[in-house]
Amino acid sequence: MSVPLPAETSTDDIGTRLKLVRQIFGLTQRELARRAGVTNGAISLIEQNRVSPSISSLKKILDGIPLTLADFFTLDFSPSDEVFFTAAELTEIAYQPEMSMRLVGRKAKGRALGMLRETYQPGADTGDTMLRHEGEECGIIVSGSLTVTVGVQERVLNPGDAYYFRSDIPHRFRNQGEEPCVLISANSPPTF
């Protein structure tokens, strides 16, 4: 993984936009072509902006992701700056000598979150068919380290580090370290 950070895509740069979306969902041109029922060559040409696809083709392709035309033109796929936070970037919201509440991402912007304590043994992996579901998702590493992939971004998170992202962006968790990893995670709407 570890794709270079993509720039913002304008509405009329369909090629870059499609490529970005495809990469975010972890698909190759051939795999997407297979799902969509078009040829990989067509996708290649579109992504290079050497042709302007017909609506019917574009729709077929997006159906393979899947993504609606409206979402394709509406959504902002540029990675948010606020996906990752270092331990130092967490907001202390209630400090007492025996306890500390540190909030991920400045302020809880009216989000209703359920919270979990998870343990990943060394080698544990949610798999490379990346997870994807409704809602938002948030977590903080307690001990050990965890490799987290969110769309095109990937980071190894260490104790105190955290993540926050929309769950409909494909994501994956792996413990590539040698000790168990404990993290506190939260999701919305609460699924557990």
Added chain:
Amino acid sequence: MSVPLPAETSTDDIGTRLKLVRQIFGLTQRELARRAGVTNGAISLIEQNRVSPSISSLKKILDGIPLTLADFFTLDFSPSDEVFFTAAELTEIAYQPEMSMRLVGRKAKGRALGMLRETYQPGADTGDTMLRHEGEECGIIVSGSLTVTVGVQERVLNPGDAYYFRSDIPHRFRNQGEEPCVLISANSPPTF
């Protein structure tokens, strides 16, 4: 005017969707073609769903309206049932013997509106280059009658009748009666 009520358009019925949008903005195929720099034949074929336009063509066409691709696929152009209300359909929210407050459209759904008293002399007309601006707009007829056109819909409103619509849908007011028309109107965000 007085176009038959169009049905809801699905995302993949591009033809009907384009036709509806074009009619809402009061353009002929030829006029839109001229603005967009395509031929009228192309628009005709697209509207009949006999071809699936390329993104570049569709974008050129929408630029002639103008409308973004995102808006085209996102916006719900089907006329809301809640555009027009008869006097009897207004919601009485605070009745006292000496005063009555009647609300247009069930409930104020968190909308911030500015309000005006307008008078249209007989023959007055906001013109057929239809008005279009951000925000929402609302009004109620006090005396006289007023012909109001909103997108594809047109109605002659009499005292007590009212309207409520999004201001980015083209609209027009005309007094085709023989006495002055007084109405109370409101808009958001307040522009006066």
Added chain:
DNA sequence: TCCTTGCGTTTAGTATTTTCAACAATTTAC
């Protein structure tokens, strides 16, 4: 090293869309 596999790209041919021009139907003007 060699072979295999999988990636994005390219090319030539086919399929589709778009233009251009003419058409029929309706409206506007005289």
Added chain:
DNA sequence: GTAAATTGTTGAAAATACTAAACGCAAGGA
């Protein structure tokens, strides 16, 4: 009423998009 103008539609030619197959390249595995 007729003529002129305007509307949406259509057919053949030109332009463009899509397919199928091959290419070059890089990464693993014997």
